[in-house]
Amino acid sequence: MHDIDQINRNILRELQTNGRISNLELADKVGLSPSACLRRVQELERTGVIKGYRAVLDRTATGGGFLAYITVGLSQHTKADQVAFEKAMQRAPEVRECHNVTGTVEYLLRVEVTDLAAYKHFHTEVLGTVPQVSAITSYIVMGSPKDQRA
Numbered sequence: 001m002h003d004i005d006q007i008n009r010n011i012l013r014e015l016q017t018n019g020r021i022s023n024l025e026l027a028d029k030v031g032l033s034p035s036a037c038l039r040r041v042q043e044l045e046r047t048g049v050i051k052g053y054r055a056v057l058d059r060t061a062t063g064g065g066f067l068a069y070i071t072v073g074l075s076q077h078t079k080a081d082q083v084a085f086e087k088a089m090q091r092a093p094e095v096r097e098c099h100n101v102t103g104t105v106e107y108l109l110r111v112e113v114t115d116l117a118a119y120k121h122f123h124t125e126v127l128g129t130v131p132q133v134s135a136i137t138s139y140i141v142m143g144s145p146k147d148q149r150a
Helices: 006-017 023-030 034-046 079-091 116-129
Strands: 066-074 095-100 107-113 133-140
Touching: 006 023, 006 034, 023 034, 066 079, 066 116, 079 095, 079 107, 107 116, 116 133
Parallel strands: none
Antiparallel strands: 066 107, 066 133, 095 107
8 A cells, every 4th residue: 555645645646637747836836845755755755656648649640540349259367268368469559458357258358440440350350360358348439528548
């Protein structure tokens, strides 16, 4: 368990909003001296609370304007089948997120491709050829009024 006091929560909130904020500005926003703020940020990084920093990209500007969420059911519920499926998803660059979930299916995928034709190729030639897959349901994203992933 990490020591997440209110000041650390404020630091994390500010960094989630702007990961490129200067230490001087961050310190001012959270009410600390720059040296105390830097020590806290470094400790949050060292303990793994902060796992890294990312750039948020415009999907359409990078050729990934087509977004789908896909639920995947496996034909068998063995550890070996899960591992094999997860390895296949690691190799698929279209799969931006792969989550093992509870419920009527085993996985939820977030897939980014250029267009419907590219999605059809992924659905048929990549996901459809994974031997462990028994069910695929696609949810095509038409808009994202709120997306706070970084």
